[in-house]
Amino acid sequence: MKKIINAPEDVVADTLRGLAAAHPELRVDAKNGFVARGEAIRLGKIGLVSGGGSGHEPLHAGFVGYGMLDAACPGDVFTSPVPDQILAATKAADGGHGVLHIVKNYTGDVLNFRMAADLADDEDIAVATVVVDDDVAVEDSTHTAGRRGTGATVFVEKIAGALAEEGAGLDACAAIAAEVNERSASFGIALRAGTVPTAGRPGFELAEDEIEIGVGIHGEPGRRRGAMATARELTATAMESLHDAKPLDGRLLVLVNGMGGTPLSELYIAYAEVADWCARHNVTISRNLVGNYVTSLDMAGFSITVCRLTEDLMRLWDAPVRTPALRWGR
Amino acid sequence: MKKIINAPEDVVADTLRGLAAAHPELRVDAKNGFVARGEAIRLGKIGLVSGGGSGHEPLHAGFVGYGMLDAACPGDVFTSPVPDQILAATKAADGGHGVLHIVKNYTGDVLNFRMAADLADDEDIAVATVVVDDDVAVEDSTHTAGRRGTGATVFVEKIAGALAEEGAGLDACAAIAAEVNERSASFGIALRAGTVPTAGRPGFELAEDEIEIGVGIHGEPGRRRGAMATARELTATAMESLHDAKPLDGRLLVLVNGMGGTPLSELYIAYAEVADWCARHNVTISRNLVGNYVTSLDMAGFSITVCRLTEDLMRLWDAPVRTPALRWGR
Amino acid sequence: MAESPGAFDAARAAAWITASARLIGGAADRLTELDTAIGDGDHGRNLTRGFAAAAEKADGADTPRGVLTGAGSALVSATGGASGPLFGTFLRRTAKALPDAPVVGPDDLADALAAGVAAVRELGGAADGDKTMVDALDPAVTALRGALAEGASLPAAVERAAEAARAGAEATIPLVAHKGRASYLGERSAGHEDPGAASTALLWSALAEATGADDG
């Protein structure tokens, strides 16, 4: 394992230190384990809090700022945050009218956020929760922990964030977050596993001609191992899985997301093939995002997330945003 | 070699295809080998053209847009563009008052841009050239091809681009570009070499505890091989080299740049150490940028680029920019 | 000074937590390796951090109930992941089911542990054979109660429970996971021991150590 780190156990703290140094517009509260906007929350605005294990940067702290999150709580690498830090973030994000918790569907995240919501309730903060579960590589059945939350988290945070900025209430924010999640689907493919710093070796080993298909963002192997293929074939595998799970129609928002160790040029190549696939299947892409947004340490690979947009969702996607990792309109 | 590509020889064409699909606001002229802004150049505005080998994405095409480049010409992987495409880009960027060529200091780039400038002269387009040579890992002596152009290219393109947008003339744009280059310095360290698609194997092999120190962005080994060290030590090596070459004082603009295969979290850790180093040495960082901006395929590692700002340079750095890879203020 | 082997007091409760912290810390690499195979490679580190925090809080109360409540809360606050809330709930709900007395008897302890296990089932929704910590927890309380019913002493009964927990953990190897991260792998989760079941077995070994310890 070779990483630009000081010590495996300091990775999260040092990343936050760097984030704080690079972004004075953020409030990085290392002691209480959260990152919030530097300015106080506008009274009456619904607060948006997200969080989860670290190792997915820029998710989530990179999405704190105008038009998106009010606070994020990063846990240890691949480990959900604890209720205390979620509660602290929730308090920081509360403008008096309630806080939306955006939770990726993993047992640890769901349980810790649920405990934090109970604690917030004790302090009379209204909390609504949306659980993001967009990864169609996992069967949504009683035989699994349910679909994982991955790329759609960015869409949920951006769109619910824009609605909150417009002054919408907690129920409306929770409803649109659920709608975005419902309309979204993701599928990931890994070429090389990432390495958890404290584990010291990759989550799985792949031969030169092997890939993991239907992979998540926590270093676990995918649903199956497959043969390395062209960008066109890899993309088709992903698009077909997405289409099988939730038929692709209308106008799409598409994210071609890098897993951390894959350079931008390869993501653009994948996007070229996604655009081609959509053209061949009479599907319209109205908005897109290409880059490293929901990563898995230094894993090589990509995921595709689609959201079937409505007029409303498109307007909110286009609304101004100003965060370290996503910025337009101001 | 495992990459998300269709065929090694199609990498550049497919990347451009993806860029075109993802960014309808750009004009991607694959036939003539350049990427330009979608809208026609404003009459009278000085045009900015850059280019170089591919494999450094988002450099250069990702910096085409308002406030930065007018056109970019990507060559084959790690191969400078040919005069014909540079000429075509120059014509596309000419608003009648001349074009600034921003050239990284590599023999191939310098020679091909020089030939293109001669051709442009034949067509009565005034061309000024700035050669960026910020990489202090290379000795600036007659015993070398001179310092390489790396991270400072982003600073030059952004700042000269902002000045051009303000309506400055060719000489002024060229002068500020040269000033930014003069005030900048870079130093890079690699943890793992990248792989040129058509070569099929990494540019160099490193053991688990080895790194390349003073490395460029074309897969060549660095000045020396060293032992793997902590982020703090790696950063100190780089900062000391920068300081030795051009004493760090005043207010700095700092770029902590990823080489393509390094995740953002590690870059933030490096930035934390850069900020610490500067604090310990009484150096002020006024602006920063952390991310993958001048990459070397899938190389793992980072570089640090500093520019000693003036009032003017800071104002121009802060000016609005709207490109695929750098965007703020609109 | 702890009570005689048949009884469970605050000191023994605290000894349980500190022994857990020691055994889990010692096995952290193995637990992480198990979690790397079918999960996300953090289980050893999660529980090491969590039980270290719990052990720090283990001295602060006069009753087993107080000790385990404090330890459970500390565990939740420090662990994260799935195992934090689940193990934390196990301890807190075990505590809640204990009589609020300085010393509790073997049957009360067994009933309380059963309540703790039931709470884990409820919170996580895992059934037997889903390849989770439940597959070690459940055989352990069953063996504990069975041994006590047969008249075994508390130390002997907990020793049997610990063996059952170990056997339960090993029996997860061929299973296909239906809960937790390992469930994402489907059939590919078979052939590996569940990390949470493995750490659960350590917890019961620690309890055997704490209840069996001679106070001489």
Next chain:
Amino acid sequence: MAESPGAFDAARAAAWITASARLIGGAADRLTELDTAIGDGDHGRNLTRGFAAAAEKADGADTPRGVLTGAGSALVSATGGASGPLFGTFLRRTAKALPDAPVVGPDDLADALAAGVAAVRELGGAADGDKTMVDALDPAVTALRGALAEGASLPAAVERAAEAARAGAEATIPLVAHKGRASYLGERSAGHEDPGAASTALLWSALAEATGADDG
């Protein structure tokens, strides 16, 4: 149909370019490997692309001067990198120094090639021993002129030049580079053959093939 071995006409000029394209295409992997060691791993691909384009233009003129000008321009337009302008300039300035005639004699050809080499020196600024293509080009023209002065036939003289180019390329192995990308490596560039010198040697082999070819 080509002229007799002593003379250099458009057909032989074209044959030089097509033979260069073939030899370089065949050695592309080796050239890339050399460039991977001390450069950026694109030399084989650059020149393969460049000479393929040049070969396509090689038939379009009646004079050696016309052929080489066209080939040189095509090379510049298709190659990129350092080698594109340098080899392109070599061909174009060689062409420019040739008499504008359908057939040129050995001495005129040698003088023109010397002018081409001088132009490469001027454009790239490399001195002898800087570990560049100049280290193969220079011994080659020197050997060519020497052999002609000693009364050798053009085919024999070019054969000697090609040998000198090969020797010159091999002699770059111990050198420390002072120009081109390899110079970034400082002392570490020693121990590797310069890719541009290696491809230059192929160019001279191709010329030997083209001038020696029997037109029967």
